[in-house]
Amino acid sequence: MIFGPTPIDEAKGAVLAHSLRLTGKVLKKGTVLDDEAIAAIRESGKRDVITARLQAGDVPEDEAAERLAQALLATHLAKSRAATGRVNLLAETAGLLVIDAKRIDQINAVDESVTVATLPNHSVVTAKEMVATIKIIPFAVPGPVLGVAEAVARRAGPPFAIHPFRALKVGLVLTEIPGIKDKESVMEGAVEATATRVEALCGTMLPVERARHEEGPVAEALGRLKRAGAEVLLIAGASAVVDRRDVGPAAIVRAGGVITHFGMPVDPGNLLCLGRIGDIPAMVLPGCARSPKLNGFDWVLQRVFAGLTVTGDDIMAMGVGGLLKEIEVRPLPREQAPRMPPPALAPRRARRVAAVVLAAGRSRRMAPLNKLLVADTQGVAMVARVIDNVLASHARPVVVVTGHERDRVEEALANRPVLIAHADDYAEGLSASLKAGLAALPTDVEGFLVCLGDMPLVAGPMLDRLIAAFDPEEGRAIVMPTFRGKQGNPMLWSREFLAEILTITGDVGARHLVGKHADRMVEVEMADDAVLRDFDTTDALKGLPKTVKV
Known part of the structure; x- marks a missing residue:
């Protein structure tokens, strides 16, 4: 490949290395130059252009x-x-x-x-x-x-x-020491945390077995869970396991199993004990597994649910990256230690992104109804559902543009922390509403989401995914959601495009500007088609889910 300045007369078929802004036209980076493009460049007065020219092969x-x-x-x-x-x-x-x-x-x-x-x-x-x-x-x-x-x-x-992940059945044994009452809430926390982990991996919990913190009763509880169909066996002890011959490991052996490894180079999670009873994985949990926070037990459980055999060698190879939290010199018990964040590199500064919700339209396709005011099965107007979703995201402030039936729309949004921007000229089309919303934005916002008032399925986490992808310095100045390759809404724009958007007229939005700035745009694939679905007809409303997630 030959790269560098190329005379216009030799540039046909070459790849444009940098975007060019010409009179009335933009040639994007990566454009393969044809006769029309070369003529436009020549007309602009340029004698050469920086290109990449492909060679044979x-x-x-x-x-x-x-x-x-x-x-x-x-x-x-x-x-x-x-x-x-x-x-x-x-x-x-x-x-x-x-x-x-x-x-x-x-x-x-x-x-x-x-x-x-x-x-x-x-x-x-x-x-x-x-x-x-x-x-x-x-x-x-x-x-x-x-x-x-x-x-x-x-x-x-x-x-x-x-x-x-496989849909495994998990059996849990909670051990109890008579006379120690303050452990009850802690052990219940172990049940809740374990159930959350198991369900996240597509598994289910069998009814929990409780047993005295002694080898025999725990072994019997393991046997009952095995007969009930357990495919993974876990023991959460009232007292931490400290040796291969401690109560939990000894119970696994007494139930017909073996211990394959004790301890792991992961903190939290050092005191994990791994074994099996026949082909069924059996583990004694470290005390940190009572917390929902990431620990070494998570890493082992994930592999078990994925159908991978976990060996002692596998566990001992987890040391690099196994320090899962800052370890401090603690003169006090952990629960009494000051809640000071560990020293770390400065986190990336959060971008200030606002949202403009367009709710000024006349709903011509659903007349005489105003689609934005049609309530769902929970009695919530469509526009209110959209606003609730936006408020569930990190976008702030939220500006709502009103126009048609202004008073009714504002009434539907009563008590919601939004800014209202009324578009007096809303009848002139979408661009008029967009300009009214943008004019109401604070001067310090770095970007803005343009949300449509008839897309109630776009939830807050979806908007947050767009915000997370937004980084103008890295070339992600326009963020567009997609589903299976199809482009959807809402779109997120950097403030750098504000002046250009304000020149738009007629019943159009800013989407057509993407072609001019393709090198500044990134697509974010979504898990479902909410970003493609608007509801602007009576028939479309019939397809609205009975329960809309916010």
């Missing part, structure tokens, strides 16, 4: 990313479409991501032009979650380089595996 960035992604695909993985030399790999099911880290390192070592970034090994993933991204750095890759990367990716099978 070079593979364009999108094709290269697509080919490498195809080589990396595995069961339960899907890929996004190629764009700007990038393809994302997405999980198709909930499970545990297992990566051949050495192979990924080998692919990244082939050439600086080819990169693969992944989630950490043994990450828990959900359906539709991105697990890796392939990015081709230049505009093209030499064919032989790509061929080597593909060969490494295919060597000995895919380097990625997603092990789906």
Whole structure:
């Protein structure tokens, strides 16, 4: 690939290296220059332009990313479409991501032009979650380089595996020491925390067994749970396990099992005891498992639910990264220690993002009804449901633009902490409402979500995903939600586009500006189609779920 200034007369077929703003036209970075584009550049007075010119055997960035992604695909993985030399790999099911880290390192070592970034090994993933991204750095890759990367990716099978979580039945034994009453609430916390973990991994809890903190009664309780169909056995002791021969481990052995490992290089979680009774994993939990916070038990339980055999070697390899919280010198018991945050690098500053909710329309397709005021089965008006969802996000302030039936819309939103911006000229179309909302924004907001008043299924966490992706300094100045590749709403815009949006006229919004600023836009894939669904007809309203999640 030849990169650098190229005379206009030699630029046909070359790839534009940087976006060009010409009179009445924008040529985006990555554009393959044709006769029309070259004529526009020449008319602007430029004699040369910075381009990338492909040579024989070079593979364009999108094709290269697509080919490498195809080589990396595995069961339960899907890929996004190629764009700007990038393809994302997405999980198709909930499970545990297992990566051949050495192979990924080998692919990244082939050439600086080819990169693969992944989630950490043994990450828990959900359906539709991105697990890796392939990015081709230049505009093209030499064919032989790509061929080597593909060969490494295919060597000995895919380097990625997603092990789906299994719907296992879990039996829990709580041990009790007579006469110690203050342990009751703590042990109940162990039940709640364990149930939460199990359900998050698609499992179910059998009725909890309680037994005296003695080897015999605990062994008998384990036997009852096994006969009830337990596929995982857990013991939460009233007293912490401190040795392989302690009550919990001894009970596993007495019930016909073996202890395979005691202790782990993970804190919290050091005092985990791992064993089995026949083919059933059996564990004595560390005291930290009574808390919902991440600890070493989580790492082992995730692998068990994913169908992976956990050995002592596996556990002893968890030390790097096993320090899960700051360890301090504690002159006081933990519960009495001052609640001081550990020293750390300064966190990334949160972006101040506002929301503009457009609620001024005349609902022509649903006349004489005003669709925004139609109540759902819980008696909540559609516009109120939308506002409640936005208020459940981190977007602040929330500006509501009114127009048609202003008083009724404001009445439906009574007592909600929103700013009202009335668009006197709302009848002129969507752009008039948008301008009224933007004019009401504080001067210090860095970005704004443009939300539609007839999309009640877009929940707060979805909006927060868009806000989390927003970073103008890194080129993510426009954030667009998608579902299965289809672009939806709401969109998040950086303040840098405010002046341009304010010049729009007619019954249109700002979406058409995306084409001009594609190099500043990022797509965020959503787990469902809420970002595609608006309700602007009576028939559409019939498809509204009976219970709308907020």
